[in-house]
Amino acid sequence: MKHLVKTILCGAAVMLTPMIAQAQTIGPKGEAATPSSEIVVSDSSAETLKNGNYTAALLWHDQSDFVNAVTAGATAEFERFGVEVVATTSAGFDAAKQRSDIETALTKKPSIILSLPLDPVTSAAAFKEAKDEGVKLVFLSNLPANYEHGTDYTTVATDDLFQMGKQAADALAASMEEKGTVGWIYHDADYYVTNQRDNAFKTTIENDYPNISIVAEQGISDPARAEEIANAMLLRNPDLGGIYVTWAGPAEGVLAALRANGNKTTKIVTLDLSEPVALDMVRGGNVAAIVADEAYELGRTMAAAAMLDLLDQDVPPFIVAPAVTVTADNVSEGWMQSLRVEAPESLR
Amino acid sequence: MSEQKNLLSLRNIHKAFGGVIAIQDFSLDLKAGEIVALVGDNGAGKSTLIKIISGVYTPTSGDIELDGEAISFRDASTARAKGIEVVYQDLALADQQPVFMNMFLGRELTKPPFGLLDKQRMREESQQLVDELDVRIPSAASTISELSGGQRQGIAIARATHWASKLVLLDEPTAALGVAETARVEDQIAKLKEKNLAILIISHSLDQVFKLSDRICVLRRGKQIGVRETKNTDKNEIVSMITGVA
């Protein structure tokens, strides 16, 4: 459930986003996505950047292993080009604290700010001072209201949410040999991140896998209720081939339900890395795959985008970092690719 | 005592809590400048009587006259407004506040034009009061918690006498004090006579009662056993009145 909170934050972006299921991830203002792999600072620019004595501040919304991985990716990329990180903060989801953090960081006159604005409305005034002072602003997932690409900010980066849902569908289909019945446990709230991911899963199954049918749909708003929901679903559909769970937290509850029923056949697929869920997968349990975002790459691309802007190069308005499908065969690699840390001991 | 009219008259006071009779048929007169001691065993009704006089309890029946005027107190503050003050066993002092604020607790002095506290005047008047009663404290600005038990008792007595225009009720004023401090507080009580106040004192110490009082009133199980002139009685008589053993 490491992304739940991030997820909740991004909910505000929903207001700006058409809610129809897209065939790809689109930005807060409907921008087309540019893959993060296209955002590269050339080695030839290294000299210019180093001579610029540039500095950066990382002003996050909260602390989590996701934020740590983004920070690590950004810091490593900055280091390559001699950009010094002069402040790192966490607002703990407090909009007032985020405003204070921005003011405090500006004391150190950073050239770049990477940040996840807590929501479009409260962050508009909060980032105004930084914007007016010409700091290069690279945002994660959210965009302050009425900010213009190019003049006010550099870019918005986020996970490739559609890909995450699609890859979850592909992985579950593969584990079911592309036939059977599926239960869909989606996040029952107006939240940009989960809605995009959940709908991408559903769309993919419906469009790409004619022999798989979604026979049960159940929304969840409280992860603690996942076990009851899964129990009810299994009672009505005892021969479910697979279950999609919106993120890892509730997936743990679904797993508990399957174990309690002695069910060893129903496959589970979920999003975001979690040690207990991955452990079941490694031990050959119900979990078929976990789809994760490449948080480290997300951080790298944010840093790269900011530096490109410093070099007066064009940066596209909306960048997405890829998703990675983690199965029992590639847990160590998957963990490394997503978070750039070793997988937990139990999984290796 | 010179012949003068009674300051406080209690006539046939009854007090019952539900079916339990706490005080029955109690009558007593007090004159200004007179100290009357109220003695009796635990549960004899002394505290109930103090609470009736200070307005906390309303008597079930009976009359109270103050200065010849029939009165019935609705609560403690009306009694206070009539010039009756109580020195409680627990002293009722705010420990973390300075002496002068305690002296004027609930009746703080203010100054024009904004009605802010007149701390200087309260300090000066407090100093004067404690000096009069010879309560020796470092300063009127001292915090109560810095003072000894005797000093605190002195403050409580000084406060009561400052505000009492007629009657001071003292509930076990020296129960928690050592020998030297008790003697000092007794001196202070004796001085109150000079201010022409009537004083009703509850005490367990017969030595004290005989040292201070003009008359002694004995209660046993809510009944008034009798009132004696202190100079015309002795401890044996009082003890037998308290215990009921001849």
Add this chain to the structure above:
Amino acid sequence: MVVYIGFIAIFLFFAVTLYDDGFLTQRNLTNILLQTAPATIMAIGLVFALSAGEIDLSFGSIVAVSALTVAVVLQDYPLIVGVAAGLGVGVAIGALNGVLVAYLKLPSFLVTLATMGLFAGIARSMTDLRSVPVMNETFTGIFGSGKLFSLPSLVIWTAIGVGVGHLVYRQTRFGAHVLATGDNPRAALVTGIKVARIRLYVLMISGFTAGMAGLLYAGRLQAAKYTLGESDLMTVIAAVIVGGTALNGGKGSIIGALLGSLLMGMLNNGLILMNLRVSDQMIVRGLIILLAVAVSLRDSKR
């Protein structure tokens, strides 16, 4: 008092170690004043509540409800109506706390623990978790980004709050009765102080200052959100205790609370400028607050 020494010590420490990082710049020092303004205003109300022997845990939720009320009302009504509504809900919630505590004789800890949750929920449901922008520029000027004689409005509000708070607390009969009520309620009662009414009033004051803090947040952020004030509970309690106010009543200081609040703001600011990792910022801040509270409480026991 300890808070003065601690304040000066930490200020000097940051002034020396963070000189090159701009700690002493006018901009940074102004930032600290602006950032702590709402917490300082909340702290004033809490000093009154604690001094009377009550605690208010609900003020953080009141901040959110008040800020959202102002933001919503200002969408359709003029400035004065919005301000009155924001402060009004603060006082009303404080009065609810106060009536339950003073007249139904429920412990303030439990009452305000419950209303904290209740109004946090109401704040969430008021706008369905949405943030509400504040477009009224007169409002955001007066309560947020404006200036008077080159003094930022938030600094002026802090000064007014501390000035009036200190005067009422130290120089009025009401202030004396608050202290007496917290110090020894029985003594207060027998000397004619209306103890129940004092308890009601201090919780109303705490509601009022929380409402005011909500206005300042709405002005500063030009928006209101249900999370406002949520994280201030611990900061404000710590600021007030470090500032020499007793948790169990009868003793306190408005000036101390101001310094305690500035101390907290200075810590947040300095530890970020030191470029510590976020976890380390939390650890160091926690240790310093622990030290300050311990020393402050030891000091007040003597």
